[in-house]
Amino acid sequence: MAEEDIRWIQRFSNFSKAMYHLENALQIPNPDIVQKAGIIQFFEMSFELAWNMVKDYLEEQGFVDIKSPRSALKKAFEMNILENGHDWMDLLQDRNLTAHTYDEQKATDMEQLISNKYFPLLKALRDSFNQKLHEQ
Structure with a gap:
């Protein structure tokens, strides 16, 4: 199978792009509410692509019973x-709450969690899969 045909590699490419945007958004000093909403959106996209990339990778490894983010x-x-x-379980739980982030304080709290706790997890995953890609 050609490298570009491997689903997790395709998903990794999209995950890396989303992470690039999240990383740039997190560089904004003192983001306003609209910028915080953008950070939260890039986080949501990054996480969705991350868990699906993990699922695709696990399926390639022979695990076919992965149906949800939690199981992946x-x-x-x-x-x-x-x-x-x-x-990661905290990240999943907080990701599920981001759809209910209606006020500025909740958005600020989430932006801080993303910046200080969750972005480093996602970045470590990206680095790990980047290494897997180069081992192909």
Whole structure:
């Protein structure tokens, strides 16, 4: 199978692009509410692409029973693809709450969590899969 035909590699490319935008958005000093909303949106996109990339990778490894973000993250942790399993479960839970971030204080709190806790997790995943890509 050609490298570009491998689904997780295609998804990795899109994940990397979303992460690029998230990283740039997190560089904004003192973001206003609209910029915070953008950060949260880039975080949501990055996470959706991340868990689907993990699912695709696990499927290529022969695991076909992965149906949800939780099951993908749990299996990836079991397979030592992810570290900090509890932090990933926190990320999943907080990601599910981002759709309900209606006020500025909640947006500020989420932006801080993304910046200080969740972006480093996503970045470590990107770095790990970048290494897997170069091992192909």
